[in-house]
Amino acid sequence: MGPRASCETWRTTYEGEDGGAPGEPRSDWPRGPRSGIVGGVSTFSLDSLEAPIVVAPMAGGPSSPELVAAAAQSGGLGFLAAGYKSADAVREQVQQVRALTDRPFGVNIFVPERDPQIDPTELAQYADRLALDAERLRVTLPTPHADDDDYDAKLEVCANEHVPVVSFTFGLPARAAIADLHDAGSAVWVTVTNPRDVRSAASRGIDALVLQGPEAGGHRSTFTAAEEPDRTPLLELLDTVRPTTDLPIVAAGGLATPQDVRDALDSGAAAVQVGTMFVVAAEAGTSRTYRDALHDMRLAPTCVTRAFSGRPARGLRNTFITTHHRWAPAIYPQVNQLTAPLRAAAGQRGDRQAVSLWAGTGHQMAKPGTTAEIFARLWPAAG
Numbered sequence: 001m002g003p004r005a006s007c008e009t010w011r012t013t014y015e016g017e018d019g020g021a022p023g024e025p026r027s028d029w030p031r032g033p034r035s036g037i038v039g040g041v042s043t044f045s046l047d048s049l050e051a052p053i054v055v056a057p058m059a060g061g062p063s064s065p066e067l068v069a070a071a072a073q074s075g076g077l078g079f080l081a082a083g084y085k086s087a088d089a090v091r092e093q094v095q096q097v098r099a100l101t102d103r104p105f106g107v108n109i110f111v112p113e114r115d116p117q118i119d120p121t122e123l124a125q126y127a128d129r130l131a132l133d134a135e136r137l138r139v140t141l142p143t144p145h146a147d148d149d150d151y152d153a154k155l156e157v158c159a160n161e162h163v164p165v166v167s168f169t170f171g172l173p174a175r176a177a178i179a180d181l182h183d184a185g186s187a188v189w190v191t192v193t194n195p196r197d198v199r200s201a202a203s204r205g206i207d208a209l210v211l212q213g214p215e216a217g218g219h220r221s222t223f224t225a226a227e228e229p230d231r232t233p234l235l236e237l238l239d240t241v242r243p244t245t246d247l248p249i250v251a252a253g254g255l256a257t258p259q260d261v262r263d264a265l266d267s268g269a270a271a272v273q274v275g276t277m278f279v280v281a282a283e284a285g286t287s288r289t290y291r292d293a294l295h296d297m298r299l300a301p302t303c304v305t306r307a308f309s310g311r312p313a314r315g316l317r318n319t320f321i322t323t324h325h326r327w328a329p330a331i332y333p334q335v336n337q338l339t340a341p342l343r344a345a346a347g348q349r350g351d352r353q354a355v356s357l358w359a360g361t362g363h364q365m366a367k368p369g370t371t372a373e374i375f376a377r378l379w380p381a382a383g
């Protein structure tokens with residue numbers, strides 16, 4: 001494969017602050033549903049949320065049980081991120097959330113690709129390109145291997161634990177898995193990025209779609225690693241797909257102000273899913289290096305790159321991206337495995353130039369605060 005064009009950037013300029021003064025949560029908060037499950041049937045409905053805000057699953061640290069519980073206590077819905085964790089660790093986190101709140105919450109699972117196209121030469125060449133970083137950071141690059149991220153075991157944990165909402169990213173769960181989750185009382189959501197995937201997800205009997213636009217921070221939920229993601233802006237995508245399905249749509253990508261939230265709802269979304277604004281939440285498990293970088297690099301442009309994982313993902317453009325972006329092969333999860341020790345070592349050293357700094361186009365609006373305060377900024381009716 002030849003080199004890729006330079007990393008696509010997308011800087012969004014904001015005129016000023018969002019006008020939603022950070023406030024204390026209302027004293028009568030939360031008033032949402034108290035349980036997601038009654039008699040094996042999911043009672044979870046997006047309509048029951050006090051604030052139509054879903055705190056996105058954010059694998060790699062930010063989605064702590066505390067963040068998920070705080071989202072629920074703020075009148076919205078929070079998600080644990082099962083990606084990159086063992087099934088046992090997911091079960092433990094589910095139990096931790098339950099110890100903190102009796103309100104509904106979700107778990108997000110990565111769907112492994114069935115027959116990914118892997119060119120071992122391309123992978124080896126990319127590993128060679130990472131050798132200098134490995135030497136500088138004093139780590140040994142691992143031998144990449146196929147890995148399904150403990151998928152079946154995670155499905156079992158979610159069913160056994162009767163998780164109120166289970167969302168899927170990077171693909172479609174099989175009909176049998178959806179049926180098992182429905183039997184367990186879980187609502188099933190699928191993250192989609194284009195009209196074709198909306199159609200295939202909707203035909204599978206799921207309960208809601210998470211529609212992710214190109215503005216989104218983190219990975220794009222394309223159903224294969226190799227495809228190039230749709231670049232239609234979120235609101236346009238929403239206009240296109242809204243008339244094609246009766247399923248509730250949760251809109252995600254670059255939403256950073258009350259007006260952004262309002263626009264998505266006015267375009268037919270039942271709720272919004274917000275990630276980047278909550279990376280800096282007090283309750284999030286975000287590393288110090290990432291928090292500081294997001295704050296300090298507020299003016300840095302974001303771009304979409306495969307450099308860290310082999311899948312397209314949006315983050316702040318740092319030296320790792322400018323060095324490796326054009327050579328990164330579309331091979332997942334092997335590229336992610338290769339860069340994992342580099343990212344870990346750089347994170348420990350506080351080296352923000354070699355860690356992934358996932359951020360959506362609205363990242364300049366990310367301001368530290370409690371989850372309740374960030375809710376109040378996004379949905380002032382709550383404040």
Ligand SMILES: Cc1cc2nc3c(=O)[nH]c(=O)nc-3n(C[C@H](O)[C@H](O)[C@H](O)COP(=O)(O)O)c2cc1C
Binds near residue numbers: 058062277359
């Ligand atoms: C740090 C970070 C990690 C993410 N991890 C996941 C994940 O594990 N699963 C998932 O479905 N989406 C993940 N996303 C994408 C979010 O679900 C969502 O689409 C995105 O955050 C929305 O755009 P925004 O960040 O501009 O709000 C992640 C996003 C960020 C910023």
